[in-house]
Amino acid sequence: MRTHYCGLVDEALIGQTVTLCGWADVARNLGGLCFIDLRDHEGIVQVVAEPDADTAGNAEVIAAAAHVGYEDCLRVTGVVRKRQSVNEKIKTGRVEVVATQIELLNKAEPLPFHAHENPGEDIRLKYRYLDLRTPDMQRMMRTRIKLVQALRRWLDARGFQDIETPILTKATPEGARDFLVPARMHPGEFYALPQSPQLFKQILMMAGFDRYYQIARCFRDEALRADRQLEFTQLDMEFAWVDEKIVQDAVEGMMRDVFREVMQVELASPFPRMTYEEAMRRYGSDKPDLRIALELVDVAALVKTSEFKVFADWANHEDGRVVALRAPGGATLSRKQIDDYAAHAAKYGAKGLAWLKVEDAAKGRDGVNSPIAKFLDDATLAAILQATGAQTGDLLFFGAATYKTASDFMGALRLKLGKDLGLVAEGWAPLWVTDFPMFEWDEEEGRYVALHHPFTAPAVDDEADLRANAKTAVSRGYDMVLNGNEIGGGSIRIHRSSMQSAVFDLLGIGAEEAQGKFGFLLDALKYGAPPHGGIAFGIDRIAALMAGTESIRDVIAFPKTTTAQCLMTGAPSPVPDKQLAEVHISVREKPAA
Template sequence: MIFPKRTCTCGELRKENENIEVVLNGWVSGVRDLGGLIFIDLRDRYGLTQIVIEPENRPDLAERAKELKSEFVIWAKGKVRLRSNPNPNIPTGLIEVLLEDYGVLNKSQLPPFEIDDSIELQEETRLKYRFLDLRRPSLQKNLILRNELYQIMHKYYYENNFIEIETPFFMKSTPEGARDFLVPSRIHKGKFYALPQSPQLYKQILMISGFDRYVQIAKCFRDEDLRADRQPEFTQIDVEMSFIDEEDIIKMTEGFFKLLWKETLGIDIQTPFQRMSYKDAMEKYGSDKPDLRFGWELKDISDLVNNCEFKVFTDAVNNGGTVAVLNVKGCAETYSRKKIDELTEFAKKYGAKGLAWMKLADGQVNSPIAKFFKKEELDAVIERTEAKDGDLLLFGSDKWTTCFTVLGALRLEIARQTGLLESVRDKFAFLWVVDFPLFEYDEESKRYVAMHHPFTSPKFEDMQFIDDNPGKVRARAYDIVVNGAEVGGGSIRIHDTDVQQKMFKLLGLTQEEANSKFGFLLDALKYGAPPHGGIALGLDRLVMTLAGTENIRNVIAFPKTTSGLSLMDGSPSTVDEEQLKELGIKIINN
C-alpha cells in the first residue's frame, strides 16, 4: 500500500506551526458533526490533533467523512491554523488542521469499549482486548515511562563501568523458595530445565569469573500462588559487584534512584536514604517495608501490662510474647463499634484472635477491657502512647511477629479508610531496612529457612552464634523501600566454600543434596571467589511507584490475570498429543 507518510505526529503541532502543510497518520478517536463544521480527533501515541472540515467550502470531504468511525486508521493532509476555541487540556489545544484530503488505511469494527481513560472497565475485558486497551493514553504513558527507566538504567550503569551480560533462561531446577516453572527436554526425556526465579547463581559465577561489575534487565519466573500485585513472570534490574561491602551497593543504588527520579519526575531526592533495622521497622511500624509518609508509630507496652488483670495480655507476656498498641489519632468517633468489629475481622486475616480497643473522651477511657486495669496502669498506657481525647487505641497481643504484623496491617488499612494514604500519595519516602535475621524458623517443617536466600552472608560479629543459636544471626542483607513497597533487595554473598556448606547444613540439606543442587557453585567457590554482593530491583514495582498506580497490570504490556491467565491469547492452553508424545509426557487427570 502506498500512502502519504506523516510529516509530524499527532502530539507535536503548536501555534508556531501555523500555516504549514502537514500530513498526519493515526487512529480516529472521534467524529463530531456540528452541521457547519465537522471535527475529527486523530490520535497516535504522541497525542491528539483536531482536524476540521468546512462543509460549505469542501462538501466533497464532508460527504466522504460520513464513512469515518472510531478506530479507523487514516492519513490526513491539511494546513495548520489557530483554533477559535482553544482547548487548554491538551498540548495541541491551540491549533487544528484544516483538512484538504484524507484516505482510509484500514477500517475497524465497532470496538467493545471506547478508548477513553475516563471510562471504568472490567479488567477481564481490558485484558481480553489488550490490543485496544494499550491504545489508551494512560497505559501508553506508563509504558513510555518504563522505556525511560530502561534508558536511564543502561546509561547510569554503563557510566559506572558495569557490563551487561545475559544469563540463560534454561537452567537447573533448584527449588528452595517458590516453585520453578519447568520445561521438559525433548532430547533428554525425563529431564527438565527450569525457568530462572533469579539469575542469582549465574551472577555470582560471573563475579568468580572476573567480571567485577555486572548488570542485566532480567526476566524472572515464579510458579507461586498469585496475589493482586504479583505476576508469574516479572522483570528486575539485576546488579552484582566484586571487592565491595554493603556501603558500595547502597551508594550505587541511591545514585541510580536520584538520577531516575530527577530524569522521569523532575524531583530532586535527598541521599543518603534513612536506614532502619528490621527489628525497629517491625516494632515501630509492624512491617519490614514500612510506609514512612505518615506517623502512627506502634508502642510496646508489655512491661506496663504484665501484671494487669486482663488475662489475654498477661498470658501473652508470660508466654514470651508481646503486647503493643496502635494509637489512631483523632479516630475515636470515626470508628463505631460496628466498624471496630469489621477491623477485628480484618485483623484475624493476619493471625489475630481478637482486637482489644480503648477510646479516649473527656479524660475518660471507654473500653470493655478498661475494668481489668488499675488507674495507674491505664495512665501509664496513655502516657506511653501519647493518647489524647478523641484517639482510638488498638491492641495487639501475641507472639512478637504476629503482634506487630497485625498492628502494622491495621495501620495501613485505617490509613486507607480515613484517606490519610490518599493525602500523601504525591510524597516519596525512601528507606533501607537492614540487619535482617539470617534465618527464620518454619513451624510446619520444624526447621530453619533462609529469610532471603541461602547465599546471603552472615554478619561477621554474629558468626559465634551460628552453631548454637542460629536464630540470633543477622544477615548482611538490605532491602530498599519506597512508600511502603519493597522495590529491591540484596545482600553480600557468601564467598567461602566452608561457610556456604555450613549454611546448607543449617538449612537441612545433606552434603549429597547440596552437591546435587548447587555443586557447580560450590566448585566455583573453590577457585578464588572474590568478596561480592549485589541487589535486585523490581522494575515493575519501580514503574508502578513512578507512575503512581497500585495495579501492576497497568505497567506491563501483556500481563496475566490474578489466576495466571493470559485472556488475550488464551494461555496456558492444551497442546497436541503428538507434542506430548515427543516429550515423553502423559497427562493424568486427577
C-alpha cells in the first residue's frame, strides 16, 4: 500500500513520487490550499494539496484534502519537493509531499481526546489504542523494543540459551501473593502463575544447561504503584559454576554495551560497589541515588545525654538511630514547607521531624533558629554543626527511631529534598549493592523472613554457624541500582540440600511443609547440583529510565491501573456460573459494607 514511511521521507527523495499511509495529525484548509501533517510510527511529514501550476487543476485532490479530519486514516501519493519554510523540529522538516492523490481509507469519528492534549491517565488507558498512536508513546514503546532487541543480541552472541519455563506452576507463596488458576481436570486443586522462574532456572543449571536466559512474564498479586504492575517482564539469567564476581562482571558489561547501543550513553566502568550496611548508613536506602550528594550523618553519640528526650532515648536504645541531614540553602524554607517535609517523612514511619536553621554559623547558638535548640547545650550544638558540615543558610533535619525506621524516612526525605532543591546531578549513576542481610525479623509473624528469597546462599558455608548467627548473617545477594532504582537483583544460590533445609527451618518452614512446597528442589539438590547464581532485571523499569518517564505504565503497551483494572477491556470481570462450574468454583457473595 505504501512505498515509504512518513517519517523517513528526506531530501534524497526530492523529485520522486512516493505513496504514504498514515493518520492526519493536523489538517489546515486555507481555501484552495490545504496542508496535512501525515503521521505514522516513524514520524510526520507535511503533505500539500495545491492547484496545478500549469493548468490550475487538481480540484479533486484539493477537495479530498479539505474534508480530512483529525486522525482520519489516509493513503497519499505525491511528489517530494524542497520545503520553503523549514521545520527543524521534525526529521522531515526540509521536505514536503505535493499530493497527486488522497485516498480516505477510514474516517475517524470525533475522538474522546486530542493527541496534543494531556488527558487524565484513566482516559488514556481506556482508549489505549489512541494513546499509543501519539508520538511520545511511540517513542517510549520503541525505546523498550530497542532495549529488548539489544539484550537478546548480547546474550545470544555469548552462548546464553533462551529456554521457556512454565506459566502454570505450583503455588509456593513466600512474600507476595500468587495468582491462582483452578485446574479443571483436578477438582479442588490449583496452578499458580509464576512470580519468577526462580526454581526452574536453578534446576536448568542442575540439568547442565550452564547459561540460561529468558524474557519472562511474571505475576504478583500485590499493591500497584508507579514502578509495580500485577504482570511484569524481567530478563531472567542464571549461570552455573560461578561466584559473585563472575556474574556481576558479566551483567555489568552487558548493561554498559546495551546503554551504549540504545542510548549512546557510557556508563561507569567499573560500577562502584557498596555494602548494604554502608548504603543504609550513608543514604538510608538499599538503592541510593548517587546523583544526589546529600548524606545522612549519625549524631547519636553526640546527643546521648541531651535534654531532648526523643534524641536521648533513641541514642541509648540498643536498636536506635539518631541521624541528621543537611539541606544546603534550606534556611529559606517556610514553616509550612518544613511541615510538608515532616508529613512526607511520616509516610515512611516518622513520628516527628526535628529541624534547625543555621542563620549565621559564626554566632553559634545565637545564629540558629530551632524549637529544639534550647534542649541542646553549646558543646552539643557545636558538635552537631561540625559533624554535619552545616554552613550559614543551611537547614538540618533530624530523625530518631529504630535504626531501620529512621533510615527509611530520612532516606525518603533525602530524595525529596534532592529533587526539590535541584540537587540531582545530570547523567547516570550505576551501583552494585552487596552483602545484604540474610534475614529480617517479622514482628507480626514472629519469625525470620528472607530479605531476597529463601534460595539465596549465606556467606557462611556451615549450617551450624548460620543457625547460631541468624540475626547477623550476611547473604551472597547483590542488587544493581541505577539512579536510585533497583533494576536488577540476584544472588549466588544454595546448592546443597542440607543448607537449603537449614534456611527453610530458620524461616519457619518445617520439614513437612518444605517437602510439600519444595520437595522437587530439595531432591534435585541431592544429585550433584553445581554452584550457581544469577540475576533478574526489570525490563519495565529499565525501559522507563531510558524513556525518561517515572511510570512503568508508559512503557507497557496495555498496563493495569493502580486499582488493578484494565480500563480498555474491562478486566477483571464476572464469569458466568456455567463457566465457574466447569472449574469447580463457586463465588461467595460480597459482604455488605
